[in-house]
Amino acid sequence: MAEKINDLIFKELIKRGYSLRGNTRIWNIADSKLWYLTPKQAQAYLDLENSKGYRELMFSAELKMINKYMPEISSKILHGGAVNIIDIGCGGGKKAVVPLETLHKKAKVRYCPIDISSHMITEAINEIRKLNKGEVVEFQWNISDFDNLENISSLLRDSTYRQNFFMFLGDTISNFEIHEVLYEVVEAMEEGQDYLLIGLSLANNKPNEIIKPYNLESNDKFFGLILAQLGFEKDEVEFGVRFENSRVEAFYTIKKDKTLEFSDKSVHFQKGDQILIGVSYRHKIADLEKIMKIYFEEYKFYFNEDKTRALILCKK
Numbered sequence: 001m002a003e004k005i006n007d008l009i010f011k012e013l014i015k016r017g018y019s020l021r022g023n024t025r026i027w028n029i030a031d032s033k034l035w036y037l038t039p040k041q042a043q044a045y046l047d048l049e050n051s052k053g054y055r056e057l058m059f060s061a062e063l064k065m066i067n068k069y070m071p072e073i074s075s076k077i078l079h080g081g082a083v084n085i086i087d088i089g090c091g092g093g094k095k096a097v098v099p100l101e102t103l104h105k106k107a108k109v110r111y112c113p114i115d116i117s118s119h120m121i122t123e124a125i126n127e128i129r130k131l132n133k134g135e136v137v138e139f140q141w142n143i144s145d146f147d148n149l150e151n152i153s154s155l156l157r158d159s160t161y162r163q164n165f166f167m168f169l170g171d172t173i174s175n176f177e178i179h180e181v182l183y184e185v186v187e188a189m190e191e192g193q194d195y196l197l198i199g200l201s202l203a204n205n206k207p208n209e210i211i212k213p214y215n216l217e218s219n220d221k222f223f224g225l226i227l228a229q230l231g232f233e234k235d236e237v238e239f240g241v242r243f244e245n246s247r248v249e250a251f252y253t254i255k256k257d258k259t260l261e262f263s264d265k266s267v268h269f270q271k272g273d274q275i276l277i278g279v280s281y282r283h284k285i286a287d288l289e290k291i292m293k294i295y296f297e298e299y300k301f302y303f304n305e306d307k308t309r310a311l312i313l314c315k316k
């Protein structure tokens with residue numbers, strides 16, 4: 001079914017234009033802001049999380065680590081009697097269940113989901129309310145690129161809830177230039193008081209393994225909604241995934257010449273052009289260590305068995 005043209009995506013395409021990689025014209029609109037613009041897109045991500053392949057390799061793999069390490073993390077982080085759990089890019093909120101239950105055994109907890117998408121925030125609030133443990137903030141913090149995280153964290157820090165525990169899970173950090181986004185998060189943390197838990201996939205020398213969770217029909221369904229909102233039909237583009245430039249690149253190849261039009265603007269695509277729609281960086285452990293040293297006084301890495309993923313607990 002044809003989607004309504006989304007002017008934000010169209011504008012982004014015009015603003016960024018294309019660059020050449022060899023002879024191929026690459027239209028780079030890889031920005032996670034465009035992935036969750038509508039409730040339908042946000043729901044498509046939650047469906048992706050539940051789809052075979054992605055679920056085991058990404059979602060459940062991290063959840064397993066959270067289950068395993070949360071008791072240790074909880075004893076490290078708790079200072080006093082009450083803590084805000086600030087879930088940055090909360091998604092459906094399922095990854096917060098175990099942290100919340102574990103912390104709730106020892107402290108007063110308040111859950112605060114933050115996301116660009118209202119659909120996600122509503123889902124996360126409902127998920128956590130069901131537990132009936134601790135408080136859930138009523139306000140919807142819809143923020144883009146986690147720009148004003150600092151304001152939110154200081155608003156949440158009150159005389160009861162003095163400490164913030166930030167969770168930045170699900171490889172969300174991998175969709176950003178790591179320094180840009182870490183800077184925003186670190187600014188929101190109080191020295192010696194707050195903690196951050198990052199969850200991400202790691203680099204290795206097996207690119208075919210790295211792209212596996214992305215090279216699936218369910219990813220095409222999710223990313224395809226962006227192309228549909230530009231006016232492409234399904235049979236006019238082909239989904240592809242590769243590992244290049246230290247990152248997974250999800251892209252669409254244009255199968256035949258096409259001109260897209262919106263208000264008074266038009267963009268012409270040639271057969272063979274590619275639209276880069278998503279990137280997910282993979283860092284080596286040694287590089288991540290160097291990065292953590294820049295921002296944090298203390299940090300600890302927790303790995304899964306084959307060292308394809310890490311949770312990093314950080315204190316400023």
Ligand SMILES: C[S@@+](CC[C@H](N)C(=O)[O-])C[C@H]1O[C@@H](n2cnc3c(N)ncnc32)[C@H](O)[C@@H]1O
Pocket residue numbers: 032033036088089090091092093095114115116117120143144145146168169170171172
């Ligand atoms: C990969 S999902 C991870 C969801 C969840 N944390 C998990 O681990 O399952 C990324 C989440 O961050 C939000 N997000 C992505 N890019 C964002 C941006 N630029 N600004 C604000 N939120 C964003 C998405 O809406 C989505 O809920």
